[in-house]
Amino acid sequence: GEFCTYMLQQYKGQEETARRNNQVAFILPATMNSFNHGIPIVNIQSTHDGTIVTVREDGCACHWSPELKPQKTKHLFNEDPTNTKSKWASDFALMSEYNKLMIATELQLYNLFSLEPYCQISELETIPLTVDYRLWNKLPKTETIPNISINHAVLSPNLAFIRWKVHHDWVTQNKYFHSLQVVVSSSNEESSSLVICLLPLTDAEQQLSEIKETCYEGKSKKIQLSWTPQVRASCDQTVFSIYKGVRTFDLCQKHRLLITGGMDKLIRLWNPHYSKPTGILKGHSAPIISIRISSEDNQIFSVSTDCTVKIWHLQDQCCLFTADPKASRIHGDISACAYSPAMKSLYIAADCMTMLPLKLQRLHRHFTVSHNEPVLCCGYSKEFRQVVSCTEGSVVRVWDFDTGCQLFEFGGSHELSSITCLTFDPKGRLVTGGRDGSLKIWNFNNGLCLKTLKKGECREVCDCIFLQVHRNYVMSVGRDRKIDIYPRPQASWQDDLKNGHKDDILCMAQCPPSFVATASSDGEIIVWNVDSGRIQTSVPSIVFLKDSYLKELSSTTALLSSGAECVNLWNVLGRGKFVSSFKASKFQQKITKLAKAEKDVLLYMADRIGYIYVYSMEKLDPEKKSLRETFWRAHTNTVTLHIVDNDQVVLTSSTDYTVRLWSTQGEFI
Template identity: 65%
Template sequence: MNCLIDETISLDNLQKLKLAFKEFERGGSRSIDAKCFGRIVKKCLGLPKTSNAQIQGLFKKIDFLGQGQISWGEFCTHMMHEYKEKQETVRRSKQVAFTLPASMKTLCHGIPIVNIHSSHDGTIVTVREDGVVCCCSPELKPLKTKHLFNEGPASRKSKWASDFILMTEFNKLMIGTGDREIQLYELSTLEPYCQINALETVPLTLDFGCTGPDKCYIVYGDTEGCVTIIIISSVGDTLRLWNKLPEIENMPNIAIDDAVLFPNVTFVRWKVHQDWITQAKYFHSFQAVVSSSKEESTSLVIGRVLPLTDAEQQLDDIREACYEGKTKKIQLSWTPQLRASCDQTVFNISKGVKTFDLCQKHSLLVTGGMDRLIRMWNPHFSGKPNGILKGHSAPITYLHIIPENGQIFSVSIDCTVKIWDIQDQCCLFTADSQASGIHGDISACSYSSAVKSFYFAADCIAVLSLKIRPRLHSRLTVSHDETVMCCGYSEEFRQVVSCSEGSVVKVWDFDTGRQLFEFGGTHDQSAITCMAFDAKGRRLITGGRDGCVKIWNFNNGQCLKTLRKDDECHEVCDCIFLQVHRTFYVMSVGRDRKIDIYPDIPEGLHHVQRPQPSWQDDLKSGHKEDILCVAQCPPSLLATSSYDGEIIVWNVISGRIRCRLVSPLLAEHQNVEGLDTSVPSIIFFKNSKLQHFSSATALLSAGAMGCINIWNVLSGSKLAGSFKASKFQQKITKLAKTAKDTLLYAADRIGYIYVYNMEKFTAGQKSPRAEGFWRAHTSRITGLQIVDNDQVVLTSSTDYTVRLWSAHGEYIGTFGQSESWSVHISSSWKHPAVPYEVLIDPLSMPHHEILNVKISSDDIDTDKTGAHKGELKALSWNSQAC
């Protein structure tokens, strides 16, 4: 509503506003009213055309107590809390974590693993120094193991592997050996295919890049600081030719001198570093080879494969020399060459570089090494890093960028794994060796994007899996990332507020369905279980599983009060804001089986407030089980209901018990094993047209097996009637009524909403005809409110959604959907469409055979919170009797 005003406020504008407030202070007024506030906002912010409604909306948010005046300090406090919570919302959206501890597989040998890689399907491949290859499932279950180096003569010296890489495009596994060889094996069978031997040096680090349909680069770095690139065209044909060559030790063999003579092979060797190369990789998106070393002057170099100047001509010359056997040109191609300065970017980094990664999407190079710092660079500028990430306490051995998430994963030699945010340059998550259970020296590690997991080789093989939020069907829209526990409507702001199990509060625009604001961590990460508004609708009261009740300015996330007991706190199940005479109170009930009453003292000096002494009747003869619900009937009646089915009606003025009501059981329910007799919802009805009620006051309560019980609380406290409200005999979880106490809306735990005209109810009716019914959700409804002025129904559910419906069950929309709606323009509604998960759910089909048989409540899964099951096929108004 005031987003334009917020976006306009800058430091200069704040200074102007401050001076304007000071002018009023010099005039003897320390605060200003709404009219003056509107005038100075338009003047200081340069918004003469801003609507008064927008400015008044901002004023009301600051003046949450409704005093009609705000001060400069209150304005600043509001802005500070609003921006703080917006930043926290961004941080929360980036939350990421591993499942701890790691899953591990013990190694039965002491031979180091040289590297770990994963295939496209998530298969994990490891190679040990002695040439043993192991293929595992993502969960580390062995699939295949083979010793690749034990097929030669027993007399020959042992061979050792230096590194390996997967050539998945060509179904090959490539291994570098200490005998100056590059060996290729069939990836599916691990059978020898061919090898290139007689290399100039040992290939310490290998990489492979597929640059076209049948073209690739093989890159390796060596002990002399050289980067060698073998460019192969017509890869399939070339490798097949090499596969038919004479064998050496059961492996078809070709010497590098002969390989470069093939017309489809180009050999390039660059002298890049002055020390051993620690890592060399080809990045196709940059058309460059990146290599690193522990030597500072050339710590990391980004270089072209071929020189920029007349690259095509030089490539032709090299190919011609190789093909014609011109000794001079071949010798030039063998001799390590120095790149021209225009063909490379050199980074001088303290203590050198052990590991790096490069990302085109974020135009980012990250480096790490012995100094324990992660440096973030513009890959085109080597002068100074854009940022330095500090946090590791040991040298860094592995870095990996996740472009789609904007994150960097880092691993240090002390087995600490960190996840960093690229934009904010902050650490999002840390798993040290104590938390992960990974110990020993890390010889290899790798991140598998296919299964979103990190694999480590240390004292054991270990896997750390990212906690992944369940992916929704493309047609599903959710309002929260977790179960929605309650919702409500503030008429003052025309806003909807919803609270989740993840302790997050979201504020929505009632008229469009757009999210306006959110704040989290409200109850120390405990679930919010209930909510209410104050009398003016400007403050939010929430109860949580942590046993606390809190009062909020829900438009900026400021916690105004914390209401709690001195001793151990138990879960709060329900709360209300009520008035007794001229005093306002917050009342809460829950698992401590007592009624806690807190006077509303907004100007109180103490942030934490304790409850009043309990009523004597509550202490002596109150509820014996958890209290689930509380409802008020002004001026003096209060009712509470508990898990064991008991309802107690109180005189809220005296604190005395007026009567006790025990929910009855129908004859057919008497012997049902494990029957749920709890009363999760109660509501008072006051209507002079109610039949069989001399006092015109009735109490309605949710009973067993989908029944609703009606009590005459002022005339003998008798049961006036009971009827089956749920078509499937499911527990009624929420009751709501229209302003004139005429229509009753009842929601059950499989998402159906039923509407009854209570003026037509007569005692003795077992199953009165519903005025209408429809299915709003596929799991338990946790919030139900009627907005009479707009003739709509607000609902929330454990299926993560908050929805709006017309009073007749027409689907307006789900809060958080991409398209906005207008409450008063029916053409903007989703109707006649219905939520997708409701549409496909079997229990939504009005003529499905499952609806024609008797269904036990135990046969229906009422909390389908995991996968956001489908929406119902909404039943038409007055479509059939319930």
């Protein structure tokens, strides 16, 4: 039974880990720029270096930085003032390999970066609604900018012109996938909503027939292109019939996955070689206007006409995040969308150009992180020689002390709050305090909660310790301004009720066998021998020194407290007399944590910018203020400290997402 429980908890923990790894969100609200806008943008595409390229219906092309700052703008159709004929762009394609920009009004090619005209193919029978391209061999460079009609272009020995009948309604999107050698097109007409056509043609007879009809066997007479395009052979195309047609699609070769969206508000997932959907994603309440696959992150991005943006997990087929118009502040009719894998951002053209960047886990280029979120506390278990670390997202990770490898992980569920403190009992069990006021005992080897000592009451537990006085106790303090003891004593501490702290209790320390000190945010320190207390100064951390090496306090018990840039020294048995203070931080920073070695020989202090200072109590003289042994920077943010005496190492964790191990002299382990 125990083994089954252990395995069940382990698999549950693995599922929770996978769920957390899949979490994703946009940074809201969206970044917006209304520069040069007002006329709909027909398409958005990005270059290899992250530059965003847009073209409006009136032919205004614009280059944007990845952060959505305009870099270059040019009106492509208004270069000749004598030309009064209006032109409207319906689509464009980036031809990055050739440094060209192809615009669909006729077929006009421009230099991608200078936006200077290159050539155009005119006199098309119909206006292209959507364009794409495949790689070809470069033609010899000409000094002039040619303008050639399609009737003459087909006579070129370097050009093959082939067309075929695919849809019975306007084409909503078409795209060429070079890796698969296919052309995919979509339409709102149901019988041929989406068609995948193979290139080159496998039907040799039909291919020869089309070339003959097009090129007239190379005769140089004017060609009439009024003939009806032929229907492709069934072996050369796959036809998908979808209710209400297809407005948008994307194809991923890595996962062999085709996704479609349209007027019926559903996202369908397909095997490209099979005409029945393998999955359906429901969630949009308006027609879907754009879909993109991010194969690197196993994600699908979908945008509907009501400006709702969703992120889906590609394999689990579940919605990971929804950005509604109120949160994103995207409004108006959406005319174009594009996803940039390089920038991890979704670009949308509506009332203005907008960018929705993904919330990325912090990039740590110089070190490896231990968690994906701030670490609030950590501890060392002597019984198991393991390190336990807890995070703001209530995730608990167990590490092997000798190898540094992660052994287990649990927590992180929505019903758990941030874990703010921890300690261990003599049986090796984990005791944790939460931001919601809960206090729990865990078997941290399988993630099983053994007992809840205190239920969450929205009052944060700031510190907890295990105490042995005649029997075993767990004590906790926090923002409820009182000391909680478990199991509860027969009678409450009257001094705690009447003369206890008046403000949030931030920390506590134990001096066996019977002293406990607590400190609150209003500057009050109370040393308890069950019922006695004294008031002094504000501290974020305290520590007892027994059999102190200090000359003034020999054979007594001393209490060190940190406050501002100083560390203060008190004589506990001398009625809480203040002895001295000295500045510990080299950089005038607040000391946030104190820890000591088992024999009180070395004293460790940490400031709020991540530096750790080591003092020898044998050499420390309050009159000389300080005599620092060594110091080093362990983290970039606030630090928690634990001394592992048996191995003579220092265990640290920080809100910079890391848990680390150091020698007593600051050497990174």
